[in-house]
Amino acid sequence: MRVLIRALVAASWVFLCARAAMDECSDDELRAQRCMPEFVNAAFNVTVVSTNTCGSPPEEYCVQTGATGVTKSCHICASGDPSNHHSAGYLTDYNNQQDTTWWQSQTMLAGIQYPNSINLTLHLGKAFDITYVRLKFHTSRPESFAIYKRTREGGPWVPYQYYSGSCEKTYQKAGRGFIRTGEDEQQALCTDDFSDISPLTGGNVAFSTLEGRPSAYNFDNSPVLQDWVTATDIRVTLNRLNTFGDEVFNDPKVLKSYYYAISDFAVGGRCKCNGHASECVKNPSEQLVCDCKHSTAGDDCSSCQPFFNDRPWRRATADNSNECLPCECNGRSSSCVFDPELYRSSGHGGRCLSCSDNTDGPNCERCLDYYHREERGGGRCLACSCSTVGSESPQCDDRGVCACKPGVTGEKCDRCQPGFHSLTEAGCRPCSCSPSGSTQECDVNTGQCRCKDNVEGFRCDRCKLGSLVLQLCLQLIKQVRELETEL
Numbered sequence: 001m002r003v004l005i006r007a008l009v010a011a012s013w014v015f016l017c018a019r020a021a022m023d024e025c026s027d028d029e030l031r032a033q034r035c036m037p038e039f040v041n042a043a044f045n046v047t048v049v050s051t052n053t054c055g056s057p058p059e060e061y062c063v064q065t066g067a068t069g070v071t072k073s074c075h076i077c078a079s080g081d082p083s084n085h086h087s088a089g090y091l092t093d094y095n096n097q098q099d100t101t102w103w104q105s106q107t108m109l110a111g112i113q114y115p116n117s118i119n120l121t122l123h124l125g126k127a128f129d130i131t132y133v134r135l136k137f138h139t140s141r142p143e144s145f146a147i148y149k150r151t152r153e154g155g156p157w158v159p160y161q162y163y164s165g166s167c168e169k170t171y172q173k174a175g176r177g178f179i180r181t182g183e184d185e186q187q188a189l190c191t192d193d194f195s196d197i198s199p200l201t202g203g204n205v206a207f208s209t210l211e212g213r214p215s216a217y218n219f220d221n222s223p224v225l226q227d228w229v230t231a232t233d234i235r236v237t238l239n240r241l242n243t244f245g246d247e248v249f250n251d252p253k254v255l256k257s258y259y260y261a262i263s264d265f266a267v268g269g270r271c272k273c274n275g276h277a278s279e280c281v282k283n284p285s286e287q288l289v290c291d292c293k294h295s296t297a298g299d300d301c302s303s304c305q306p307f308f309n310d311r312p313w314r315r316a317t318a319d320n321s322n323e324c325l326p327c328e329c330n331g332r333s334s335s336c337v338f339d340p341e342l343y344r345s346s347g348h349g350g351r352c353l354s355c356s357d358n359t360d361g362p363n364c365e366r367c368l369d370y371y372h373r374e375e376r377g378g379g380r381c382l383a384c385s386c387s388t389v390g391s392e393s394p395q396c397d398d399r400g401v402c403a404c405k406p407g408v409t410g411e412k413c414d415r416c417q418p419g420f421h422s423l424t425e426a427g428c429r430p431c432s433c434s435p436s437g438s439t440q441e442c443d444v445n446t447g448q449c450r451c452k453d454n455v456e457g458f459r460c461d462r463c464k465l466g467s468l469v470l471q472l473c474l475q476l477i478k479q480v481r482e483l484e485t486e487l
């Protein structure tokens with residue numbers, strides 16, 4: 001019993017050393033703090049599935065007295081009989097010293113002995129942080145048995161601990177092994193401490209998940225051990241019965257006195273919520289799930305709620321609740337994702353999605369490309385609307401002014417400058433008008449120069465026939481021709 005108590009205390013210390021108000025997810029000033037569900041026997045009233053149980057059809061078993069030749073008291077195990085059955089439900093019922101109930105296997109007479117094994121499987125229905133697994137035997141403890149666990153639903157069975165008087169022979173494990181700092185802390189050890197045939201009844205075996213594992217003293221910072229204590233299922237595999245060696249004579253009475261019987265199967269631990277919930281509850285489909293706080297989500301509070309992706313999810317520690325923080329989207333988006341690159345560069349990893357009001361950027365903080373911020377009023381983002389023909393680029397400046405191609409003008413670059421005509425992808429062409437015969441302006445669409453009186457032609461370089469001042473006109477044009485040639 002002293003060994004048991006020592007084991008349980010050693011195993012519980014990590015959990016007990018946590019802050020006093022562990023059931024509160026925020027303190028008096030409403031600051032988030034680590035919280036966890038209460039410590040419970042996770043196996044209580046949970047059905048264990050056994051691969052072998054005595055009593056169908058009814059069969060006789062005899063109580064082991066240890067002495068050979070002494071008349072043994074024999075009884076009937078009958079699965080249908082309320083007062084003589086020993087079904088697996090008795091493993092996890094209320095454990096009453098005065099009125100012991102126990103599960104019992106068939107006897108050695110029915111072939112129960114190594115290498116035939118029996119599995120007792122406990123399905124917790126949810127991840128728990130396991131502190132200990134304890135078995136109370138109604139007969140003598142087995143010569144060899146093992147405890148396995150599943151870390152996640154449907155995952156592989158991982159050995160937790162071997163108990164054997166023949167560690168090397170049965171499990172190929174060194175007996176009395178221990179784990180040094182730096183070694184794999186997720187390995188199952190084998191011990192022969194609990195494998196004696198005595199006591200013949202009431203022997204306990206308790207496995208504490210963290211005992212003898214160096215990083216237990218730094219549990220908050222040991223993902224390896226955090227994973228080690230996590231289990232959704234626990235399985236006890238009974239491999240070899242203890243005997244006095246008298247079974248070799250094949251006396252049925254002797255063989256009927258060897259069988260497995262366990263009166264209590266307890267699993268001490270807490271519903272696993274990663275420090276983000278103070279209780280587990282049944283969801284609408286009757287599954288046990290954490291009642292997550294700190295803006296976390298999931299059955300085990302192992303992710304952040306949608307829109308709380310400003311930093312990566314972390315489990316809560318004694319001095320940091322590590323609650324999930326909302327994305328900053330300036331009220332222009334209700335969805336975001338975590339962006340590791342953004343988190344590295346800015347310390348805020350939330351990238352807002354589908355920003356409204358023509359905004360863009362990780363926080364919807366700037367205008368979309370080809371938009372600019374309104375100078376007065378509400379500072380809305382307005383479209384640049386730069387002319388696709390006349391602008392160098394669809395992007396305008398802060399004041400909404402577009403960059404125009406040569407000869408083009410207007411805020412949106414949608415018309416020709418004075419003295420230019422015919423807006424195309426190449427900009428506007430300069431008017432080519434005779435300086436003396438025209439006003440040097442031309443039609444913006446056709447390029448037709450605006451001619452002085454008595455002058456005509458596309459460039460205004462011909463005199464009108466029949467003009468009164470024809471002579472004067474011809475003279476003028478001749479002079480201009482000469483001037484142009486000189487230049």
Ligand SMILES: *[C@@H]1O[C@H](CO)[C@@H](O)[C@H](O)[C@H]1NC(C)=O
Pocket residue numbers: 045
């Ligand atoms: C045990 O579980 C059953 C349902 O499986 C439930 O009806 C009963 O109340 C539980 N007993 C206790 C003591 O929790």
Ligand SMILES: *[C@@H]1O[C@H](CO)[C@@H](O)[C@H](O)[C@H]1NC(C)=O
Pocket residue numbers: 051118119148157235237
């Ligand atoms: C019992 O459990 C062991 C270990 O998980 C497994 O290998 C074996 O197949 C199981 N046996 C039965 C009958 O379920």
Ligand SMILES: [Ca+2]
Pocket residue numbers: 090091092093094095096100101102263264
């Ligand atoms: Ca019981």
